[in-house]
Amino acid sequence: MRILWLKTELLHPLDKGGKIRTYQMLKELKKEHEITYLTIEDGSAGDDARERAAEYCQSLIVLPFSQKKKFSAGFYVELGANLFSSLPYAIKKYRSVAMTREIEKQARPEQQDIVICDFLAPAVNMPVRMDCTTLLFEHNVEATIWQRHFQVQSNPLKKAYLWHQWRKMRAFEEATCRRFDSIAAVSVEDGAQLLHDYGLAKVFDVPTGVDTEFFTSTDRGRVNPHNLVFTGSMDWLPNQDAIHFFAEKILPLIQNVIPEVTLTVVGRNPSANLLKLAESSPSITVTGRVADVRPYIESAAIYIVPLRMGGGTRLKIYEAMAMGKAVVSTTIGAEGLPLDPESEVALADTATDFASAVVRLLQNPEGARWLGANAAAKVRSQFCFFNEDPATTEICEDALGTNQ
Secondary structure (H helix, E strand, C coil): CEEEEEECCCCCCCCCHHHHHHHHHHHHHCCCCEEEEEEEECCCCCHHHHHHHHHCCCEEEEEECCCCCCCCHHHHHHHHHHHHCCCCHHHHCCCCHHHHHHHHHHCCCCCCCEEEEECCHHHHHCCCCCCCEEEEEECCCHHHHHHHHHHHCCCHHHHHHHHHHHHHHHHHHHHHHHHCCEEEECCHHHHHHHHHHHCCCCEEECCCCECCCCCCCCCCCCCCCCEEEEECCCCCHHHHHHHHHHHHHHHHHHHHHCCCCEEEEECCCCCHHHHHHHHHCCCEEEEECCCCCHHHHHHCCEEEECCCCCCCCCHHHHHHHHCCCEEEECCCCCCCCCCCCCCCCEECCCHHHHHHHHHHHHCCHHHHHHHHHHHHHHHHHHCEHHHCHHHHHHHHHHHHCCCC
16 A cells, blocks of 8 residues: 655654654554655754654655744744634644645655545645545544643633634634545544544544553662652643643642652653743752653652643553553543553542542552553553554555455
8 A cells, every 4th residue: 555644743753652653653554555754844853863764664755844933932923923813823833835735746646545644733734635545643632632721721811812722723623624534533532522523424543552562661670669750742731731730739739748759750842931840849850851761660659640631642651551650640641541440540630639649559559569560461461552553554444445
């Protein structure tokens, strides 16, 4: 099968869940199919990212692209100007005439069998008419993320802005989903929501998985019995909100019972506010980007996921579980993952309940080990990444009408 894969970034370094999921799927698909990977790129990825693209595609097309640096003067000008656009800012910033022209050039039936748009953002560059079969891979229901941004925001001006972004995103997502022949979601729940909210005809789901050969406990590292860890891209608003919520509302409650507790936040591009938070609190460490998250996960007593917003599924939870860690998460943090809240993950949504769950596990190391062992067994038996490829191939064949 000849696949034209559309993206808004190169995959290396593999430093966030969406990149990791795409990389693992493409690496397996490449073994039997011909992948042309078409992306826009602002030059920040470097030569290594281009060279390593051979790991997941046979042909690479990279188009130059630029966007305003986050929190720069130009960035805020663009945010203001977006008030007068029908597109949400998170979509409009990826608009590229050059990408639209290249898709028109590449997406011909004699060259490609199917065009797969990876995430909603590249779809803003889809030509009006497509002669190839098309599939949109939705890692999240994007409108839901913005709805949750709006719901947890307390600042009136920011709340008003987020309301408009949510409504724009919903309109764009619905119209865009209807343009594609098929939609792939990352969970049964997301698939059902897309069907319900947008009245779509053909929606599949590809389960989230993890590389269990990479994420495995070595049993050699020393575990800090009072350390909590969170991993994730710290330039993603849901992750930023989660850590501020935890640090301001939950951590003090835990410290009232266990004063020695510490938190390590691991992930790329931490915001200035997060760095200031760490500077003001000796119990919080912010690492920024690291070469390998596994030592940080392994040395922690508990893995936390205090998300109040977001969408799709959290690959990070499966990574921690594969390493045998007890996970405490909000319901939103663990949504879309078929886990038993009694024996595989601890779920808590209020600050008080979340703190109580963490304290309970810190004070009962045997119970934490039991929870982590159950979680590891579940992930390793059912959610290894290499079990995903057959489902992905079947979705492509169904979209083409060749899977009878």
